[in-house]
C-alpha cells in the first residue's frame with residue numbers, strides 16, 4: 001500500500017495515541033501515514049485501499065461514538081467486504097464488549113480483521129499496547 005490510512009475518533013486522547021502509534025509504525029516501514037478523524041477522512045481513499053485501520057473508544061453503553069463514528073462506520077460497512085482492517089480503541093469500566101461487537105459486525109460485513117481481534121487499551125495505552133499498534137502499522141504498510 002502506498003499510504004496507510006488510520007481513521008479514529010477520540011474524546012480524551014487515548015485512542016488518538018493508539019492511532020498515532022499505528023501511523024508511526026507505517027512510517028517506520030517507509031510508507032506515508034494518513035491519521036485522521038472521520039470528518040477529515042476520504043471514503044474514496046478507503047474504498048481504494050486494500051487495508052486500513054479504524055479506531056474508537058467504548059462509548060454510550062458499549063457502543064461506538066454515535067454522532068460521528070457510528071455513521072462513518074455505517075458508510076464503511078458497505079464496501080469493507082474483502083478488505084483487511086485493524087480495529088482499535090480504548091475503554092474504561094467495561095470488559096471490551098464494544099470491541100467484540102465491532103469485530104463481529106465488521107466480520108459479518110466481509111472484512112478480514114487483522115489478528116482476528118481488536119487492539120484494546122484500558123484507558124491510557126501502555127508501552128505494550130503502543131508497541132502492538134506500531135507493529136500492526138508496519139503490517140498494514142506491508143499489505
Ligand SMILES: Cc1cc2nc3c(=O)[nH]c(=O)nc-3n(C[C@H](O)[C@H](O)[C@H](O)COP(=O)(O)O)c2cc1C
Nearest residue numbers: 010011012013014015057059060062090092093094
Ligand atoms: C460518555 C462516555 C461513555 C463511555 N462508555 C463506556 C463503556 O460503555 N464501556 C467502557 O468500558 N468505557 C466507557 N467509557 C470510558 C472510555 O471508553 C474511556 O475513558 C476511554 O479511554 C476514552 O478513550 P479516548 O481517550 O480515546 O476518548 C465511556 C466514557 C464516556 C465519556
